[in-house]
Ligand SMILES: [Zn+2]
């Protein structure tokens with residue numbers, strides 16, 4: 001009987017696949033698996049697959065041969081509050097073209113390939129997070145947008161690490177958009193927006209923060225600082241894309 005039920009299930013899935021064949025979420029070319037990018041779209045992103053800072057993942061020039069312990073100047077100066085940060089790709093025209101509709105246009109189907117890329121980005125760090133925490137949105141933004149894009153990314157990551165998602169141990173105050181400001185102004189702007197409302201949930205925990213994009217790192221640093229003050233044992237961060245300074 002069970003076999004028959006399985007058979008029906010397989011037939012049903014085939015039928016659904018026939019009606020809705022898997023397509024690339026960006027360009028709609030046909031692909032093997034639902035939610036994954038086609039090869040052409042994949043090759044348009046600037047994936048971080050070269051040498052990078054052992055701590056924050058900041059990409060080094062391709063011709064640079066660091067040893068695996070090499071740090072970028074920010075981490076070497078002890079100015080990074082997180083134990084590890086990784087990003088899947090560079091913030092550029094291509095990643096912006098998926099990020100904006102993902103964040104503001106309801107294109108939540110991008111979450112699958114983005115979160116898979118973020119899991120790949122964490123390949124060289126040995127972490128076992130107790131909690132996966134999407135960077136909180138202020139309630140007012142959540143209300144207008146209807147969803148927290150970081151939570152959509154966190155789901156698959158939490159499943160892979162077999163860790164629960166923490167949505168509500170940290171509260172974020174609303175502050176109007178900061179627009180284009182210097183890194184120092186961003187840090188000033190974000191200071192004091194996060195407060196831990198459930199200290200028991202984070203005390204002694206290793207926490208993996210999830211966000212879509214990292215600009216100056218000020219948001220991660222401030223959230224990590226607040227979590228550590230509440231007793232978190234370790235704080236890691238992963239984003240889909242990150243701004244790389246052109247020096
Ligand atoms: Zn495509």
Ligand SMILES: [Zn+2]
Pocket residue numbers: 053054055056057058071072073074075076080
């Ligand atoms: Zn670094």
